[in-house]
Amino acid sequence: MTMYAALLRGINVSGHKRVPMAELRTLLTELGHGDVRTHLQSGNAVFSSPSDDENLLAAELERAIEKRFGFPVPCLVRDGAYLAAVAAACPFPAAELEGRQLHVTYFGQPVDAARFERIEAADHLPEEFRLGDRALYLYAPDGLGRSRLADALSRPSLAPGITATSRNWNTVLKLVELTAAGEATHPGAGA
Structure with missing residues (x-):
């Protein structure tokens, strides 16, 4: 398992594109990811996945967000080592x-x-x-x-x-910390 951060662009700003973090955690869990956590209300989530394809993970999350919330949200997914x-x-x-x-x-x-x-x-x-x-x-x-x-x-x-x-x-440092903490709970993660 590899720890990733999902970086959502432009949500929860001045009441626009509202994505509650509890619902984002639920959505990531429904997509089959583990160790799901969010940080702040500005679109930062961490999760574990056996996938090694950041672009695929981002595309899946974008589709799921648009289906659930009714609007597109560009997403980037980066692993803890990159962060x-x-x-x-x-x-x-x-x-x-x-x-x-x-x-x-x-x-x-x-x-x-x-x-x-x-x-x-x-x-x-x-x-x-x-x-x-x-x-x-x-x-x-x-x-x-x-x-x-x-x-x-x-x-x-x-x-x-x-x-x-x-x-x-x-936030940069917090995402590094959260993805590293997740890696520690999964010995050999990302290897």
């Missing part, structure tokens, strides 16, 4: 920053750095971003809500047709 690797590869001094100052945007597929060349980094200082493995790290010292760089990075033209969803650093 830990993304956290470990952070190019910013995460331990010195507040969780609201650092964010990771997870992409559904690799994104070419050339897509971001037209963003003038100097125009957004002290805010900065770096690309990683299907992830973008954003340092926004005044938080995401006031970030001009976040607005520039979120333009659909930069990653057309690619599912993307962001989490603050506190």
Whole structure:
């Protein structure tokens, strides 16, 4: 069994696309997953599965959510090892920053750095971003809500047709912790 995190995009924001976490847990259990837990109300769930196909797991979850709730919700599924690797590869001094100052945007597929060349980094200082493995790290010292760089990075033209969803650093670390804790309950999981 491998531990995964499901990252749902754009739910429970200002009363739109409401997906209660208890119902999401039930749905994941009905799909045959174990060790199901959720974190916060913003679409973070962890679960175990014998599958090794993240894209298949995400597609199944998307279909099930649309059938149950009546609206589409883009989902990304990533295993615990990937989440830990993304956290470990952070190019910013995460331990010195507040969780609201650092964010990771997870992409559904690799994104070419050339897509971001037209963003003038100097125009957004002290805010900065770096690309990683299907992830973008954003340092926004005044938080995401006031970030001009976040607005520039979120333009659909930069990653057309690619599912993307962001989490603050506190959530990034919590998902690493939750998927690692699940791995510990399943010796040899993910092997």
